[in-house]
Amino acid sequence: MAAAAAVLPVAVFGCRPRVAGGVCFLEEQVVLHAAGAGCLRLHLEHKWHNFIPGGPDPAPDPNPGAGPRLRPALTALLPAGTEKSRGVQALAVSPDRRFLALSEAAGERPVLAVYELSAERARRRKVLAAEELPARQAVSLAFSPDSQLLAAATAPPEGHLTCWLWEKQQLAAAVRVQAAGDGPCQVSFNPQDNTQVCITGNGFFKLFKYSEGYLKQMNLQRGEPENYLCHAWLSEEEVICGTDTGKLSLFETGELHWEKSLEYRKPPRKQEEDTTEEYESGVTFEDTGLQQHSLPQISAVAAYSKGFACSPSPGVVLLFEKTCEKEAYEERQEVWLPQDLFSTEPKKSSRQDITSICFSPSEEMMVVSTNKNQLYMFTMFSTKLIREKISYFAYMNFPLHSNSITGLDMCIWKPILATCSLDRSVRIWNYKKNTLELCKEYQEEAYTVSLHPTGLFCLVGFSDKLRFISLLYEDMHVFKEFAVKKCRECSFSNGGHLFAIVNGNVIQIYSSITFENVTNLKGHTGKVHAIKWSSDDTKFVSCDTHGAVYEWNLLTSKKESECVLKTCIYSSISLTYDAKIIFAVGSDQTLKEISESSIQHEVPAYDVVYTTVAVSRSGCLVFVGTSLGTIRAMKYPLTLKKDFSEYQAHAGAVTKMTVTSDDQFLLTASEDGCVFVWKVHDKEGGEMKGEQELEYAEEVLIMRSDIDEKTQAILDLQNCVRDLQTESEYELRLKDIYCEGKIKALEENFTQEIDSLKTKHQILQEEKEKQKLQHEVQLSELMDKQAKEVQQLESDSSQKLSMENEKYQELQVKSQKMEEEYEKQLHNLEESKTKAVAELKEHYEKKLKHKSVLLEETKEHMRKQIEAQEEMEKQIYEDGDKEILELKDKYEKQLLEEKESNIQLKGEIGVMNKRLNSLQKELKDRNRDIEEMRLEQQKLQDIIKSLEKDILALKTDVKERTETILEKEKYVYDLKMKNQQLQNFKFVLSYKIEESKKQIESRENDIETMKKQISEMEEQLEQFRKESVELKLNITQLQQKQKATAGEVHREMEKRQNMETLIKRFKADLHNCVRFINDSKKMKDGIRELYTKYAHQPDVVEAQAEDADLQQQYKKQQEYNERNLAVLRKRVMKDKEMQHTAYMRIMQENVSLIKEINDLRQELRVANTQVHNLESALRLNKSKKAIQDTAPSAELPSSPAVLRLNPQMESEKVIEMQQLEIQYLRDQIQEMEKALNSPGSVSFSQKSS
16 A cells, blocks of 8 residues: 655755764765765755765565555655664765765664765665674775775774775775774775775874785884874875874874974954953853863864865864975964854854864865854865955854754744754744744743744743744844743644643643733643644644643633543644544554544554654645654554655654645754755655645834834945045045056156166177187187097007908918817717727617616516605605694794784783873863863853752742642542541441440440449548548647647756756856865855855755656657557558558559540430539539548647646646547547448549549
């Protein structure tokens, strides 16, 4: 089953960076460079594009209906096979410009393919592969001068150099090239020798000679190994190489002939002055700081007839020309990359690394490619006319995207398309003229773009805001900004009066005229990835990451239908013109056809992921893009078979795709930064016919201020022209006057010089005639001398000849005589000889007969010996051959081992040297990196601060939204759970109510019994309360008595002290009296005084004696009471312990009873009235206990004071009172013990607990 249509790439806007030989000339105006997954032929003047795709050729399809149509009949495109190409890694063009060789990465093994460029569309001739070679990627290719051999170098460090007879698909020779480390590797042929190959890389420069299936090394590398990044042949014997340290090395016949170290080049002052003041104050300072610590590195070199060109620093190419001095080549000119005026950082745009250089066949143009996907050109004839030291490149066509393209859209009124990229730029392309109309770079990354149907406005979603931009004649003007961060999708309606914005999971609809928020479409739970308007703008389709596809009615702002598949993350969506069928692709590797809220068909992708989908306006064609960069064209209705045509174009995943409104073109964009424009054809080879041919609008927007500026500029220029005309006329007059005077002066000078020259000419003629006469006289004299000498020589020679003739005749006579004598001697000798011969003949004939017999015997003997000898020789030869082969193998093995050991030792030495160099370089690089990082840190800190602010704002938004979402989800979930729980509780409670009613009846009986017990306990409680009141009264009386006895004891102690002081005084007076023992008179007077002083108190003495007796009795009684009190205390302690154990046991019982009561309270909530009575009773008991605990413990009014009659009566009375009190206490203790042992005490303790 044939596919309904085929597509053909007619324009490619993009370039693939870091491809070896990535740009070259095919003709004077035709350039070939790597783009996407293949190569692009581009005509610089006519602007036509011709794409050459990569990928291996597929095998012929025996069953067209069972497999994908990978080669449409009417497209000269060469699509990829089952293994898709991941892009070109290296390319080379033959010297005759007829063949192109590509190195591609496809599948597990690399592919080497040769194309024929002579046809209108490139045709693949051969694919090269060898099983004996390792599956490594070819990083450099080169054709021989006769285009018969193709050399390929594989990636280091274990690299190989291979030579192919590519027309026979035969590996001619291969050799292993050991490198010191990773790095670029380049191979090339001698431009005059088909057998000489040069290869350079990290630590090696080698020349090989191809002969008889082998590659033999011609040179021996001397000195320290260098990391050669590139090289070029200058002549048959000279090769120029560039290193990573900025050194140029010229090798002649493999020997180092000339070296030159280049410095790191800074941008010229003129270029720095072109930048803005703000940029000069900030970024320029930082950039110059970085340059001061940077090292030169020759990244590219190319030869031309006068010399060579090389790039020692980012953004500059130096032109060297050959000289006759000691310096073989001298620098003539610097060519710098221009600053991108549309960039926010123009300085950085001019500091790109140049990766490839090439010259046109006439050497009138130089083209370079950079690591930022850009192509620049420079006209060489300007170097002849303008001998300036510094010149500048120009864009080959226009600036290209340097990063992944995130947005693509087209409009109806104009043949333009808009793209945005992660390189922060927005570009407007014209796919009819293959030109770039507008370009502008912003501060933030752009994620999505949408063109207004008129082509005069566009929406661009940046990381900070969404901007409504007016597309002016030469600029883009931001007209309106919307506070929507990181908007990933936006779209104008087909009528242009509305536009949709995706803000997370909400779709906001705005008016394009008033910019009011018309409505918000809410319902998606995941992030919305794609949106699509219907043709009449009444419906709207969207898909998200949670597998939901919704169809909205914009008149009611509600969902009309939905299709949810949670296992799929949708990435793109498309809608037919009648809005009845939706096509969606996502992560599940299928194309889904959705209608009427269900999936009607699912077409598998066969081990790839579909990333985007588009439908033609007619609805007959469906186009899908894959993650491998291929485009698939399918016809509608869809089938489950592999009924599609597949085209290899991009080197990355296809991000966006759209079909023009007339179904004539398909537009695709990819992560590789390339935009492809495809022409859509039907299956018979004709173009797809639209409803009618569109007439495109030519109107553009322009700001009034720009018009005013331009009109003012025109007026200023007109005035300047007038002034210049008058000045030029005046200057011309002055020049004419000056020139006339100068001409007259020159005429006079010339006439004088002519006269002087005429006089000189006459003098010279006279001198010439004199010299001629002298010459004739000298010639005649010489002729006379020569004639005389000839005559003398002839006479002398005649005399000598006569003498020699006489000698000759004499010798002839002597020779005749000698001949006669010798003839006689010979005759005699011959006679004697004949006789001797006859005798010898007879003698030898006899011997011959004897010897013949011996000879026959010896022959037989020799024949036998010869046979034996031949057998011996055979054995000896065989043994010798074996020994020779063994020795040969042995010594060859030893030789190979020694060679390998030598190679290993050389490699190790090279590696060690390289390590030393690399360590030194690393130290320099680290120091440089430290400075760079320090400066970058200052930049990044400013960026981080701004980003932190954005992050905080985003986090707050995310938190608020997540919190609201979580709260709503939790609320819904809680309601559902509560509903289920309530239903369960309803069933359980109905069952429990029945059981509780049954239990209530039994509990009520228990409650009545407990009420009776409580009443009994209350009566016992009243009795105990009365007893406790009586005990408290007794205790207060005893305390009062104790206080009275304590007062008496205190008074007795005071008396005792008084008596002691009295006795001391008496002793002192008595001692004074004893001094007068010798004087009787004084002694007598003293005794009288003592008597009068102490003897008049007899009652006191008697009382004191009685007091002493009472004290002794009191002490005895006190000791007795104390002993009794200790015994009583011991008894009380034992009683307390027993009471404590009983109390604890009662407490445990009370706890269990309280638990039962609590259970009864929970179960009997319905019977609140009855429980209320129980609770009131319990509260009454608690209040009684509180009254008992808070009984008055204050002292009762003190008894009246006991009158003291005399000491003896008072002491007796005290003793009696103490005895009575002790007896009373004993009685009370006995009564308390009885009360504790009675059952009433237990109930009291229970109640108290």
